[in-house]
Amino acid sequence: MLAPVTDTDGAPFWRYAAQGELRIQACADCGELRFPPRPCCPHCQSFTSEWRQVSGHGRIWSYVVPHPPLLPDYAAQAPYNVIVVELADAPRIRLVGNLVTEAGAPLNSLFPDRVRIGARVQVVFTDTGLPQWILERP
Missing domain, CATH: 2.40.50.840 (OB fold (Dihydrolipoamide Acetyltransferase, E2P))
Structure with a gap:
């Protein structure tokens, strides 16, 4: 079975999934959810993020x-x-x-x-x- 390829931005997604939680990256400034994970918010260009459980x-x-x-x-x-x-x-x-x-x-x-x-x-x-x-x- 193939394993997911993780990178710095996506690693938290897989860490939470291993705990049985579905979390999506969100901008810590404007609150916009984004997937796939990336370093910069496409809406406000902020580099701060958090992971919200859905x-x-x-x-x-x-x-x-x-x-x-x-x-x-x-x-x-x-x-x-x-x-x-x-x-x-x-x-x-x-x-x-x-x-x-x-x-x-x-x-x-x-x-x-x-x-x-x-x-x-x-x-x-x-x-x-x-x-x-x-x-x-x-």
Whole structure:
């Protein structure tokens, strides 16, 4: 399984995720949430930031079901879904992940025909802190 590549700006996201918390970087001056994390606020150009916990609820904004050829580790799990989630409490923030049946489930644990744009989802985390998504009302 591939591990996330962390950088100085994004490292806190993964640290919080490993603790089971979904936090988004916010400007400490104007309060604007931003993702992906970066050193400067695109709204007010401030270099101060903080990490705010969000509810982890959202809706599926878009999705795709990849087909081979894929990287070998992923080809073995095909077909699986990759979803884009619009966060409920930060609608301009969208995160990419997988819709699964429960935390830590394989990428192919949910049949692709169960994925619907607009479906309400909630974040869950694997043992290693990788965010995944489950349906709020399966």
